[in-house]
Amino acid sequence: DADVTQTPRNRITKTGKRIMLECSQTKGHDRMYWYRQDPGLGLQLIYYSFDVKDINKGEISDGYSVSRQAQAKFSLSLESAIPNQTALYFCATSGSAGGPDTQYFGPGTRLTVL
Amino acid sequence: TQLLEQSPQFLSIQEGENLTVYCNSSSVFSSLQWYRQEPGEGPVLLVTVVTGGEVKKLKRLTFQFGDARKDSSLHITAAQPGDTGLYLCAGARDYKLSFGAGTTVTVRA
Numbered sequence: 001d002a003d004v005t006q007t008p009r010n011r012i013t014k015t016g017k018r019i020m021l022e023c024s025q026t027k028g029h030d031r032m033y034w035y036r037q038d039p040g041l042g043l044q045l046i047y048y049s050f051d052v053k054d055i056n057k058g059e060i061s062d063g064y065s066v067s068r069q070a071q072a073k074f075s076l077s078l079e080s081a082i083p084n085q086t087a088l089y090f091c092a093t094s095g096s097a098g099g100p101d102t103q104y105f106g107p108g109t110r111l112t113v114l
Numbered sequence: 115t116q117l118l119e120q121s122p123q124f125l126s127i128q129e130g131e132n133l134t135v136y137c138n139s140s141s142v143f144s145s146l147q148w149y150r151q152e153p154g155e156g157p158v159l160l161v162t163v164v165t166g167g168e169v170k171k172l173k174r175l176t177f178q179f180g181d182a183r184k185d186s187s188l189h190i191t192a193a194q195p196g197d198t199g200l201y202l203c204a205g206a207r208d209y210k211l212s213f214g215a216g217t218t219v220t221v222r223a
Binding site: 004031033040041042043044045048050058090092094099100101102103104105106107108 | 118120123144145147149154155156157158159162202204206209210211212213214215216
């Protein structure tokens with residue numbers, strides 16, 4: 001079984017709809033991250049959390065919110081989706097084992113906003 | 115603006131040739147990582163380099179971290195079609211990663 005899972009894997013929605021992307025991990029890591037990937041731009045950090053009570057904005061947090069429901073779960077919400085939020089979204093985790101900076105990525109969610 | 119500049123953006127070579135991808139920044143990082151990403155999947159870690167001047171070899175892949183810990187390179191010897199993919203460098207500071215835009219490598223059989 002995958003250590004980092006994301007649901008859904010694909011989602012098509014309309015402008016103005018509220019969307020939630022979910023991430024779960026079985027690695028026992030404290031740190032979790034949400035990124036978006038656009039062609040030619042690499043991965044950009046949206047939000048990150050270093051433990052259950054810690055939430056921090058990344059480079060591009062406008063239009064997004066997150067919830068850390070438990071050590072293993074970190075959700076990303078788009079309150080009112082817009083077309084330029086069409087992108088690949090990745091969740092990642094990191095912990096002490098394997099190196100403190102090493103991040104393990106989920107398989108991604110492809111989101112299309114029409 | 116991208117904190118890490120990767121070059122080239124695209125690279126297409128014949129099987130058996132060598133290639134080098136560069137990752138440059140004006141910022142100092144605690145470590146630098148290289149990831150490889152296949153279509154439809156998340157990035158997978160190839161290597162982490164931590165010490166300035168460090169060289170790591172992973173079979174046909176050689177990774178180098180600059181002396182000042184601001185830049186890095188990835189060299190592939192005798193590339194194979196299985197090396198095709200998107201290569202991403204990422205600099206680490208304060209448990210966060212800043213990514214380069216990526217280099218798409220295509221190795222033709």
